[in-house]
Amino acid sequence: DAGVIQSPRHEVTEMGQEVTLRCKPISGHNSLFWYRQTMMRGLELLIYFNNNVPIDDSGMPEDRFSAKMPNASFSTLKIQPSEPRDSAVYFCASSFGTGGGREQPQHFGDGTRLSIL
Amino acid sequence: EDQVTQSPEALRLQEGESSSLNCSYTVSGLRGLFWYRQDPGKGPEFLFTLYSAGEEKEKERLKATLTKKESFLHITAPKPEDSATYLCAVQGPGSARQLTFGSGTQLTVLP
Numbered sequence: 748d749a750g751v752i753q754s755p756r757h758e759v760t761e762m763g764q765e766v767t768l769r770c771k772p773i774s775g776h777n778s779l780f781w782y783r784q785t786m787m788r789g790l791e792l793l794i795y796f797n798n799n800v801p802i803d804d805s806g807m808p809e810d811r812f813s814a815k816m817p818n819a820s821f822s823t824l825k826i827q828p829s830e831p832r833d834s835a836v837y838f839c840a841s842s843f844g845t846g847g848g849r850e851q852p853q854h855f856g857d858g859t860r861l862s863i864l
Numbered sequence: 865e866d867q868v869t870q871s872p873e874a875l876r877l878q879e880g881e882s883s884s885l886n887c888s889y890t891v892s893g894l895r896g897l898f899w900y901r902q903d904p905g906k907g908p909e910f911l912f913t914l915y916s917a918g919e920e921k922e923k924e925r926l927k928a929t930l931t932k933k934e935s936f937l938h939i940t941a942p943k944p945e946d947s948a949t950y951l952c953a954v955q956g957p958g959s960a961r962q963l964t965f966g967s968g969t970q971l972t973v974l975p
Contacts, residue, residue: 790965855907
């Protein structure tokens, strides 16, 4: 089975440019999560979607960050304008949420390593 | 606020030398505790889910256990390919789906 697919794997761009990260979740999963990983802060949840609807975006650092999920098989995380402090590895994860009871594990993609110069 | 503390930060073992990694957590109403393995340049790879105190899960050389305050990942007779960063995460109660991750234990197994 295909896992979570993220693109691009690496992105280097200059400060002020728009950056778009892409994610294809595992087929059949109804929840999608965007995380950011840095040495200083570890893994932090930015936003998650349930059935394509954004549920909790309290982790999104600023208005420069936005995320969309137009359908069950695709999501984007956009940063506009980008800043050097946005440099990190961004992960997408998906899971099947049952709406209660025992939580199913989240499965992660291999991430996008973003460098803002 | 949910909190997860992992220890040690780094661990070096000789091949075959068994040991344990610790994950201490504070959460009001645990819905699940998750162990992941992360290799350099890769995303976290799911290992185990534990839901209630006393529960244990095993996979090859790894065994995860859970109490009301902490979880252990026991590694029996490790091999160099077990070298990775091991992450622990908890999920609290309610409808929030957020996982709170610890900072990880970087395990190196020397041949």
